[in-house]
Amino acid sequence: MAAAGPVWDGKVTRVEQVRWRAGWGVGLGVFVAVFVLVPATFAVQDAWQVPVPRPVAFAELEPIATAFWLSWAATLAVLLIPAVVLALLPPARLLALGYLLATTAVGTVLCATTVGLAFSGLDPV
Template sequence: MTARETRQPSRWSAGWGIGAGVVVAVLLYIPVTLKSQRALGVPAPNATPRHLRAYPVEIAASYWVTWGISLIVLLAPAAVLAVFPRTRRIAVGYLITAAVIGGLLGALVIGVDIGGFAPD
């Protein structure tokens, strides 16, 4: 056997995971979450700006549950990819990218849902 034959199989680059994480987080995470909330009949928070409301904001627990489940589903491909040694770098790239971008986009949408979006 030569040294080349005894080497471990090459590992794939994390760049594939980063690219997939960006695409999935940007194009699928928010639309799928909002469509699932609509399909399940989750009550949306009142979008009136906070300073114009006459009562405190009450948000249904199902609103938070749908966001949590969507985040878990968003990060699930990383768990599957991490099982195989050749794709662990892809899994790490996907996990970090999808978690950061998905978290920021989710926080933005939740902030607009809860705080309202209107000029002062």
């Protein structure tokens, strides 16, 4: 006699976990780098009272305060903390990787551009 429906074999089927995609992390990382990094760095520089380097000719570069470079590095490091936290969750590891790579890459380009503008005298501050 045939069974009327599916036969239960005793195995528990588990629902597949939904994995977050890296694209969401890339989008979030670009957003944070573009709209948060530079204003946050300027806020840190104001709070630490970091002297802004004065524009000079390339041959006459003067030493720049260490706090100026630390403000950029510290702000970028703080903005990368969400990637570390998300990496602890297995379904969000791709999201964390996308966020980490996008924030680091775009943030580094923005930092270099903004510092270059500060040296050339086109600083927005």
